[in-house]
Amino acid sequence: MKPIQVGLLGIGTVGSGVFNVLQRNQEEIRRRAGRGIEIACVADLDTARARAIVGEQARVVGDAREIIANPDIDIVVELIGGYGIARQLVLEAIAAGKHVVTANKALLAVHGTEIFKAAAEKGVVVAFEAAVAGGIPIIKALREGLSANQIQWIAGIINGTTNFILSEMRDKGLDFDVVLKEAQRLGYAEADPTFDIEGVDAAHKATIMSAIAFGIPVQFDKAHVEGITKLSAADIRYAEQLGYRIKLLGITKRTDKGVELRVHPSLVPAKRLIANVEGAMNAVVVHGDAVGTTLYYGKGAGSEPTASAVIADLVDITRLIEADPAHRVPPLAFQSHTLREAGQDLPVLPMAEVVTSYYLRLRVADEAGVLAKVTGILAGAGISIDAMLQREADEVGGEGSTQTDLIILTHDTREGDMDAALAQIQGLPTVLAPITRIRKEELNN
Template identity: 45%
Template structure:
């Protein structure tokens, strides 16, 4: 094969990373493939804003159709983000016999099942390594490196923005708003940080990775999601006193014939390997029945790490083109006919440990009333801190529990928050400790 021609739709941050990797590592890429990758065309609505990686004018266009309709372009790289027109571009590219690479986790989380079915129908392939954890080869590990395992657990930090904010709140005692502002100033957070701080970005990624790990369709709408907007520095401080660190975690588990798929702020022991993951880094703990526990760590976003993952997908597809095969490895790891609609465990049925912070008036009998309601709902207290100082007119009482069911916790807190001795809603953070960070599959 003389070369493989690539068309790039989206000349933004990641697009620039792809172009730079293709240019700077051209000799390495050719040595590994046996032929070059040729960037034939780049489409973007804005061709005037200066970019860190320039493109020859004759290769630029504002019309993505020039890429989709070019019979000489074999691989289309979609990097514009969002649901539309990205979805339509990918569908048309596949219909025209092209292969696709995308970093669009939101699109895959919402429409991935449709896109993969469309690719199979038209004999095309979709590469999407860059959609989850940026430059960390998480999806390739699930698809190939761990192919001989029953993977029962995905447990990790999949959003660098949220991790940066929580790191600054932990290490400097910053309020959430101040840590967010700093993240935006440093370019770690968007002007509208909703997807990152509300946990939605992490949920997109968990839905994709979970489908690959557990052999199910992508079901983003069934992932339980909580963000970090309500995290108070006081809770970060108490967590530290108990020997925990606070992280926004993606948790996927296959246990007792059901899947847990949840994203929320989580306390983990300070000794846990994930507790040391600082700043904008990502890290994912995986557990397979043969390999045991492993962890992948690195930059989960950014121009070059994400560009690296996109180029790896381009190279995989180029090898298949040279060999005359398509989808030698199924995109979601399992053959489509062998995927299973494994039920998602409702959040109310999840059992874990909990951190509670009650804001109560300073009078005798308060602790006994609160603990009495918890006891009535089979919630056992593991540890208590009661501070004498007032915070906003109330005294904080902090409790850690043994394992309890979410349904019982919610019922208890509804009753406690109605007490006249309690000021404001109880703060709740779930706990995952080292002894229950993975659960063996049946």
């Protein structure tokens, strides 16, 4: 069957991410969605750049309305940004009966009511997972995952630029202006950073979350918006002495009187997970009356993280168009006829084939040559050592000899090789007790 035909309006950072991820993961995405998804056409004012990105894989046009008018296009992805032409094109796409996916938080926070109404009347979907917190599926969590709850409050680090600046101010004790320049040099802040540092971008996102959480319309005009430009390194230091970190939070909260909707720098207890979200990362805490506190963390911006959210929306819409209703979302994520047989292609590996790193604790005789023997066996098995900790001798054995703990951290190793090496080491007469072996996971990529 013909793949779902997608038209892209704008192919900058996010658009090229969408194009690349759809190409790279096309097989998995087709298995999940029940049908292929293909960028058929791209509209960008810079047609030369667009052609350089998509090559022969998609048609490039200079006029977005060519895509909207094309009857073969099923879904229009708006990645232009801003409230102006983007609003016009989204409304025209809806009027033309296209489903729309957008990453445009400014547009939805300000014109959401008009856009959702138009979509409802036309019977099409407007999806916007990428509009809040980039790759983190927070819209889906709020809209579907937590639908049992009366949501009580949401507090999020939802602007990576300002979180990067605050992290740097704290780490290095520098003032705002200095760190902003550094952030601009590194590409974490734009040449005109106003929307980020004044809290406007975070307020757009908080506005959208408040609507979803509380069943109210988007009301950006009611949001209190305060940025980080006036924060001093001194306050960050004092806060730290009192056990707090300063974060720019987007907050929305249900109260008896109404809804709080505000963005401003906030002191947060240092022991909370969200206080430890550093650099350009995002995190959103959601408190529901049944579920309690939950937290969602990940990259809030960037080409492929944002593309991840845009494509998730494309898959949702494709599953809706395509699958029989009872299996719109397959129980195991992949359409059931595409599930691999057990063992086929992707077998579950026996433990000997697993690669990980290790913590080893050895009870050894405290005498010359022990360490050389142990490390010699490890080296012989191709196991390299990351760190060692040798305790002072702490116990006197039967004949006046002393014992000690030897702690070794290794680099990545096949478990089978480790098993063999440990069997050898265990056999040494100077190893006095069963070796303790705990696996170590860096979890860093």
